[in-house]
Amino acid sequence: MNVKSIARKAILPSIAFALALFVGGLVIGLTDSRVLSKISSPISFIKIFASTVGNAYLALFQGAIFDPNLAEGHSFLTGFYPLSQTVVNAAPLMLCGLSVAIAFKAGLFNIGAQGQFILGAIGASYVGFHFKLPIVVHILIAIFAAIVLSALWGGFVGLLKAKTGAHEVIVTIMLNYIAANFLLWLLGTSAFLRPGRLDPLAPPIAESARLLRLFGQNYSVNVGIFISVFVAFLFWLLINRSTWGFKTRAVGANSSAAKTAGISVQKITVGTMLIAGGLSGLAGAIHVLGFQYELTADVAGSFGFDAITVALLGRGGPVGVVLASLLFAGLRVGGSTMQANVQVPVEIVLVIQALVVLFIAAPGLITRYLKIKNLESGQEMASKGWNG
Amino acid sequence: ATAAVKTKACLALDTGGVDDKSFNASSWAGAVKVKSSSISVEYLPAASSADFAGNIKKFVDNKCTIIIGVGFAISGAIIASAKANPTISYAVVDDGAYDCNADYSVCNPVANVKGLTFATQEAAFLAGYVAAGYSKTGIVATYGGAPYPTVTCFMSGYKQGVDYYNTVKKKSVKVLGWDGKNGEFIGDFQNTTKALATSKAFEQAGADVIMPVAGGLAAQTAQNSMTSKKSVTIWVDTDGYVSANQFKSVLLTSVMKGLGEAVGSVITDVSKGKFTNKSYVGTLANKGTKIATYHDLAKKVPSKIQNEVRAIAADIVAGKIKVSA
Amino acid sequence: MSLELQGITKRFGGLVANDAIDFAVADGEIHAILGENGAGKSTLMNIVYGLLQPDAGTISVDGKELTIHSPLDSLAAGIGMVHQHFMLIPVFTVAENIVLGHEKTGLFGKLDLATAREEILRISQEFNFDVNPDAIVEDLPVGIQQRVEIIRALIYDAKVLILDEPTAVLTPQETDELLNNLKKLRESGRAIVFISHKLREVKAIADKITIIRRGKVVGMASPSSEQSELASLMVGREVDLKVDKEPAKIGREVLKVSHLTIQDHTGRTLVNNISFHVNAGEVLAIAGVQGNGQSEVAEAMLGLRDHVAGSVLVDEQEIIGKKVVDCLELGIAYVPESRELDGLISTFSIAENLILDTHTSAPYAKFGRYFPDAVKKVALERVAEFDIRAQSVADSASSLSGGNKQKVVLARELSRPVKLVIISQPTRGLDVGSIEFVHERIVTERNDGKAVLLFSTELDEVYALADRIAIMFKGEIIAIAEPTISREELGLFMAGVSSQKGVSA
């Protein structure tokens, strides 16, 4: 896939993102009491409106990429600390996004990344704190445990779908709740309690199981991001350069034709969900081994859910997912700074995410009102209805 | 006299946000109380535990003089940061903030971290006793949002209070929702419908006193008490008579947790240069935890009981009665 | 009442489906539109009926020009249509289908079906249709479903009645009945547009014949004109649908089906205990009105169906219970009934479609790796061999025309080493050019000593290709006959009348 085609693919998302920011700005401005108080006098209204929204997005930027305040006194580079945070959060998001994307390739809508992430985090952290192993080996085993657990968790969905036709959307949603409660219960068991403590907080990951940090202890950026990008590359290989990928695409595009051609739809369904689960699980592992260092009740944050919007924004392709995950990670990280500095609730990030995806999914909307021709359609990804 | 040292107090909140009607809210309130010309306060919310380290780092970079982590979950991140920045003072709410070795055989306080914990079970014990004494049906109840120790210690103290009442009065008042290790939990702190259904279920099981330990969800129980008139509610964390005045007619009492005060005093200590890492435990003795007066329902609580409660409080302070978490 | 069309033009993207078509039908007249598949017949009628909007041209009824935006307008103008693809809701009862769009409601908006029931009974009396108003449509045989459509048109008393290829789904006998009924309707002074590409019928019933080809009117003809004449007008050149094939060189028994029974997931029996065999070097055609279990049998041959009992032996190998891929391995070529749904993946490139069921074997794959270049290379050869008309093998299959889609499927299936060729409705929706190609291809396979099992509802096709003909009715094979059997006899079998001579199974 050459640069040009990527560029063309990027037009629609960019416009969509700009629009989303615009609408988000309206929401921010029109819910601000200071702004509303000026509603009577247009000029000052516009002024304060602009400044409010401007400051909000400035804070967002400072929290996500570069903050001059951090740079002053230190080297210029230290101002990029926020960016490092963005990258750290992008890694697991990327993997979850790929998990959702690969399911899409097989015509499955995997809403279960959240639960699969949790299972992965559980596996990785248990191995991470419970065993004493030499470095590297420890990491590998921890990651392995994570992938196995989460792959089974995801594969179960595929199995249900293949055997009973239970729709993956419902099942994965329910499994997310179940996983969350399972984690909560687990954190209360002696195996996961810190000796002499009762809080739902597992012992910290042993040094030997922590992922290598790239820029010293002050920056939590770790090899996780490289792993994620590499996996994105493997994703591309699997889909475009392997017979398994061929089968997957076939089942996703037209399962009955695939069946007639001797491709086992059931096998692909189960297999794809196994892989999807494993990917989310790997994300969980990278998060606890590379950044969180301990298993908590909300270890999964909202990675699993953001992943869906990431996959949609990334148009289900590895490159798209990589870029989209960086973008949304930035929004998340910047969002909390925004809330802190200008008291704009971080939830606006959800609104922006949703809007981006909406605008992308309906290219008709943009082409129609912005008179932009020959856009790549946003509908590479379609899920199957209840009967599909 | 030299100008007071400018103190910059920074709160790293737990998930749930500054408006969680619970520990985040009261910690922030406590900080705001002591805000002054020489003391500035600010906070950072966390969308998930992934934000903790970053938030603390921001504070360090912003030259905060005291960084307060709210909630046991943030403790690890606080300690890590504290060891890296020995010149800054730290505090953690709801955690002893001990630094342990790999296998937790040795745990030591950190030189610049103060742990703020609360023996709320002591006050809850009193509440349990009052509830038992108040109950006409001989059944009282409690439930939690999620089975965190900071939640269950309320429920546990409450149950012990009832049991104590039973032993001294040779009665058999039953506690629903907590059997000493297991109990009724909503599963989260959002599901108002479930909270309401649970409160109703308690009433139908005969309970006429309910103590919800579930942050904002407590309002559902009080709400239900108001409409059904079949039960009264025991508020927690703050004095509900003040913080949730619309329910005053059904609030038997409140199990208060002096979060705000504790946070406030740490900040003032720092501004006065009197900060120590000696961990603080809120007890009945130091009024770090207590039960509110009975306000409007005072006449419904037999004065006999009221006196006994005072006596028991004294015994707990004196250590004659042991209350476990 | 008379209908007149002037200069009707309709484009689908680049394709001109109707090109300035003029057409008129007067009351008390049956005017046939003759044209091969894809000529633009349905398009034209859908425009008249308001389902499609013309790009140009006018429609006038009784000399009054009217604009038809939706079927509402055409219905109001007294135009009724029996569609090529029935417009009936499968899960509705007959009565519900009839009232849909013209609902009468009673107290509290309660739906009133009573009057509809009476009407239905009245009309089915008149034409002895015997249609039960309360039957669920999907349970009815296609023949009856068509009657429901006719009844609907009559109830909203259509003065102009359009029938789009009404005989495609009928047995010869049913066809005769229909034609008689149409005559009745003509007597009653209605104008009738009769669409078909079957010369025999058109000659039998039409007062006038208009022939269209590639969306253009290429001429008018009288019913008295010769079939060959009509045919060449329709196709644009001399054609003879006779495929010349030398006598079969019968070889060993390749396929042996015994006591095959197939049920659907609700336990309804679709195919009931049938047995037959196919030898190398012969074509066994399974004829019958569509929906009598042929599709199910075909699918069972490839292990595509559950709930199958009995035995299907390919060279002594049982395939029931085998996976689809193993059946393909055994040397079965399978051309499904619907190329759009089961034969092709329309979003895949032509090249990829050419290797759908061989993508795991060399040179396309090795140790699970997949080599697009090899695929492309082979694709180019196939496209040449089967003369598939496409800009590039990288184009998506959806860009292909019907005939070329079919060629892609054939190219894929026949380029594998196979001993048994299973092929369903191979020329459905194709034009004569493609039909000839496909037929020749099938005969070649037969001559190469492969066993060919052909499923077809087109009697012409059956007669053209078959060495033996098995007729299915209601899930059973009621007779296996020689191709010498007469149309009438064959028709009776297709109608389920098995009490007669002929080599009963």
Added chain:
Amino acid sequence: MKNKQVVSALAKKRTRNLVIMAVLNVVSFILFAYLPGKSQNVTFNFVLGDEWVIIHSWIIGSKFGAYCFSGLAVVFLGVAFLRARQGKKLGASALAYALSIFIAFMCWAAAGAAISVTGLLQGGLFLAIPLVFGSLSGLICERSGVINIAIEGQLLAGAFAAGVVGSLTQNAWAGLLVAPLAGALISLLLATFAIKYAVDQVILGFVINVLVIGLTSFASQRVLTTDSATWNSSPIFSTIQIPVLSKIPLIGPIFFSQTIIVYMLYVIVAVIQLSLFKSKWGLRMRAVGELPVAAESVGIDVNKVRFRNVLIAGLVAGLGGAFFTVGSSGAFSRQMTAGMGFIALAALIFGKWTPLGAVAAALLFGFADQLRTVLSITGTPIPSEFMVMVPYIVTIIAVSGFVGKVRAPASDGIPYKRGGSH
């Protein structure tokens, strides 16, 4: 040559279910009746308020009860077996079987405790209310051919609007009035993108949920919590005792001492059930959901019908949202619908896209949830985290074709383009 008899999926499923039932029966004998040590009394109360006839509470020994009802279950199992032999549906016999097993289970689970049966049912209904509204919204959409994953969003929007307006006006009725409009607003989004721009409907629904959760949470933080007295303290509807009916034992307190919203629900369920199969509206709805092109061929504007029905569905769900605020708690809180929209969706599927089916499923889910509460407050050995999972597990079992292969409306989720080739 072999010629095994075909077993249809139905027969397979029947035998499978029979086996499962038999196993369950054995389990109930062993676990509920045999294993428990000493037998304690179980008390079932049927009285809640001041019903006319006071049904006496029913007290039974836990072991004895468990034995009795496990035994009774065996009888019904036998009946079911015979019916299966004749290829009949298990139907009522299976139901009776399930009930007996359930009672046996209750005898075990509630040993030594008192269970208010009426309360249990009342609570079940209470938790089911939003589910019923939600699933009916889904029903109207999907019967019209538009998949509705956005139920959660519709409920949440309704709850928010009702809460805020009710609070600003200090009038619950005002809240109740705007809630449906809010739901319809979300539907407008769904309809526009699904019908006009033919966006994949499952994805669309999901994204709409994210949007609504984002907007309401944002607003509740930025506006509601700043001055909750003005913005977020709505009066709530008090329960209305239907004069005579509410005094009927058992039934009365459950169904006839409820808030106005619930009474509206009864009406809506009845109306939808009747009109879906017996009215012009319903006929056309099903037509465009099954084979739109056929509907168009008789002059029905398919997309107009779909658009309108999606909006109507929004009204229904929005009204259901009002239950969360003006109907029960009075104040809006972030994500207070807590995933009920998705369970409602499951109820719709479990109920095979029929109104009564969906309602029954919703009631079942509500009941399961309330049973969880009732048991865990009377104290069960099962950890609470697992008890919380019950409704989710039930949902998974439900959609796993346990009720037989369910078929959605044929064109559900497929956008309709005029004049498109078929």
